[in-house]
Amino acid sequence: MMSSGVLMGQYYPAESPVHSMDPRAKIAIAVLFMVVLFVGNNFYAFVVMGAFAFLAAVMSRVPAGLLLRGLRPIVFVMIFTMALHLFLTPGPAIFKVGPITATWSGLVQGLFIGVRLVILIMFTSLLTLTTSPIELTDGLEDILKPFTRIGVPAHELAMMMTIALRFIPTLLEEAERIMKAQMARGADFESGNMMRRAKSLVPLLVPLFVSAFRRADDLAMAMEARCYRGGEGRTRMRQFRLHARDFLAFALIALVTAGVIAVRVRFGPVIPRGL
Amino acid sequence: MPIEVRDLTHIYNKGSASESVALSGVSLRIEDGEFVGLIGPTGSGKSTLIQHLNGLLKPTSGHVLVDGRDIWEKGGSLRWLRQKVGLVFQYAEQQVFEETVRQDIAFGPRNLGLSEREVEARVKAAAAMVGLPADLLQRSPFELSGGQLRRVAIAGVVSMQPQVLVLDEPAAGLDPKGRDEVLSHVQDMHESGMTVILVSHNMEDVARLCERLLVLNQGQIVANGTPREVFSRADFISEVGLRAPDVVALMEKLRERGWPVRTDVVSVEEAFAEIARELGQAKGARASP
Numbered sequence: 001m002m003s004s005g006v007l008m009g010q011y012y013p014a015e016s017p018v019h020s021m022d023p024r025a026k027i028a029i030a031v032l033f034m035v036v037l038f039v040g041n042n043f044y045a046f047v048v049m050g051a052f053a054f055l056a057a058v059m060s061r062v063p064a065g066l067l068l069r070g071l072r073p074i075v076f077v078m079i080f081t082m083a084l085h086l087f088l089t090p091g092p093a094i095f096k097v098g099p100i101t102a103t104w105s106g107l108v109q110g111l112f113i114g115v116r117l118v119i120l121i122m123f124t125s126l127l128t129l130t131t132s133p134i135e136l137t138d139g140l141e142d143i144l145k146p147f148t149r150i151g152v153p154a155h156e157l158a159m160m161m162t163i164a165l166r167f168i169p170t171l172l173e174e175a176e177r178i179m180k181a182q183m184a185r186g187a188d189f190e191s192g193n194m195m196r197r198a199k200s201l202v203p204l205l206v207p208l209f210v211s212a213f214r215r216a217d218d219l220a221m222a223m224e225a226r227c228y229r230g231g232e233g234r235t236r237m238r239q240f241r242l243h244a245r246d247f248l249a250f251a252l253i254a255l256v257t258a259g260v261i262a263v264r265v266r267f268g269p270v271i272p273r274g275l
Numbered sequence: 276m277p278i279e280v281r282d283l284t285h286i287y288n289k290g291s292a293s294e295s296v297a298l299s300g301v302s303l304r305i306e307d308g309e310f311v312g313l314i315g316p317t318g319s320g321k322s323t324l325i326q327h328l329n330g331l332l333k334p335t336s337g338h339v340l341v342d343g344r345d346i347w348e349k350g351g352s353l354r355w356l357r358q359k360v361g362l363v364f365q366y367a368e369q370q371v372f373e374e375t376v377r378q379d380i381a382f383g384p385r386n387l388g389l390s391e392r393e394v395e396a397r398v399k400a401a402a403a404m405v406g407l408p409a410d411l412l413q414r415s416p417f418e419l420s421g422g423q424l425r426r427v428a429i430a431g432v433v434s435m436q437p438q439v440l441v442l443d444e445p446a447a448g449l450d451p452k453g454r455d456e457v458l459s460h461v462q463d464m465h466e467s468g469m470t471v472i473l474v475s476h477n478m479e480d481v482a483r484l485c486e487r488l489l490v491l492n493q494g495q496i497v498a499n500g501t502p503r504e505v506f507s508r509a510d511f512i513s514e515v516g517l518r519a520p521d522v523v524a525l526m527e528k529l530r531e532r533g534w535p536v537r538t539d540v541v542s543v544e545e546a547f548a549e550i551a552r553e554l555g556q557a558k559g560a561r562a563s564p
Binding site: 181 | 326329331352354357358361362363364367369370371372382383386387417431432435
């Protein structure tokens with residue numbers, strides 16, 4: 001009820017080859033892709049990586065609008081870094097504004113950084129758009145499992161994430177209820193300066209924390225009552241299995257990686273002729 | 276200060292996939308000094324309805340009139356309304372946040388911008404009204420029992436001295452003693468002249484306390500009358516997912532067995548009197564020939 005429907009992750013449910021991929025494969029590919037993105041340092045590499053990201057986006061059947069919306073928060077950062085590169089890279093000048101000079105090499109570098117950021121954000125949001133939060137945490141747990149030997153609490157981390165995700169809507173609903181209860185007592189959450197507003201949150205936050213702690217206690221008790229004792233020997237209802245499509249994706253990303261590395265070794269940080 | 280609701284409809288998440296109609300075409304009027312019970316199965320729209328009475332929710336369509344004035348007509352703050360119509364939420368103790376009971380009860384009056392002396396006077400009056408001993412005022416609310424804490428929360432609304440008090444399940448989750456205490460103080464408040472609207476799932480409570488019942492089902496008012504009138508329609512009551520008080524069920528069983536008793540009783544005392552009368556007659560009938 002209430003104003004729920006907000007914030008169930010940003011998962012976009014659909015049926016597509018990307019959606020049905022093994023989440024472990026998706027996470028691994030996303031991580032590898034990010035590394036490769038920063039290895040690639042010339043035009044050809046960006047063409048290859050851009051094409052790969054584009055292919056993945058098209059196959060995922062996620063509306064382009066949703067993907068582009070993920071870019072909104074970084075627009076400012078992007079413009080800022082591009083401007084910095086444009087003006088701070090030494091080289092032949094395009095134009096001068098007082099003491100600062102815009103350079104051709106700065107323009108190219110700025111564009112590279114910009115494109116890199118766009119591809120990075122689009123590709124990683126594709127991961128969360130096509131993988132449900134539960135799949136994501138389960139996949140993460142599996143990937144982290146080998147590291148339990150060196151003290152990484154893989155299962156605990158995943159369980160914490162799952163619980164956090166599960167309780168986001170609950171806490172939102174509760175916050176709304178407490179807010180209304182305080183408004184019924186004349187509380188005002190909307191007007192006043194920064195200080196006043198921050199202070200007006202106390203009647204909301206204290207009860208919210210109190211109940212969150214109580215809820216946490218109850219949940220811990222309920223889990224223990226059902227013999228929860230961590231991840232050891234625990235099995236899962238959904239078992240992940242790698243399919244042909246996952247291997248295909250692996251092969252593709254391997255190809256991209258090899259290509260980008262080869263291009264880097266062969267050409268170095270080149271700009272295609274004509275630019 | 277009568278409250279009038281005209282053709283009120285409320286739709287949650289209108290226009291989205293999770294759209295749901297909580298109230299449709301509800302009209303009602305509550306006069307000064309009434310004690311009205313609002314009953315209905317879970318999800319019938321009771322909580323949604325009462326949140327309209329002090330402007331916490333805005334109607335999708337329809338009007339809420341307090342003192343003949345449409346509360347949404349002019350924009351601006353609804354603080355005047357929140358002061359006149361006090362709303363006590365379900366599990367109200369969850370709203371308590373201050374370090375001492377006194378501070379918490381004072382939260383509402385302070386928001387009204389009253390002087391410290393007036394605030395203190397209201398805190399004392401409100402605490403007395405819900406039967407909190409004065410020595411509890413210094414304590415931390417988190418040291419109190421469930422029943423006491425509930426009464427602190429109610430006092431936190433009563434201290435604003437509303438003319439209409441709306442309570443959503445004020446006795447839910449309390450032990451029998453806590454229940455009786457809370458409800459008897461609600462009764463006292465009504466007797467002191469406050470209009471009271473009580474939302475409850477406990478049919479015995481509403482039958483005993485309320486002068487008039489409104490029955491809500493699937494977002495519509497399906498009955499409006501005295502507890503006696505409403506509960507005498509046993510079939511209808513169970514149809515909407517409620518049940519009549521136990522004494523009514525008892526009287527009906529007796530009738531089935533051929534006892535010509537009245538079934539429109541609402542309290543144990545009444546039922547007792549009726550059965551005693553009937554027993555007396557039966558005895559008299561046997562003795563007379």
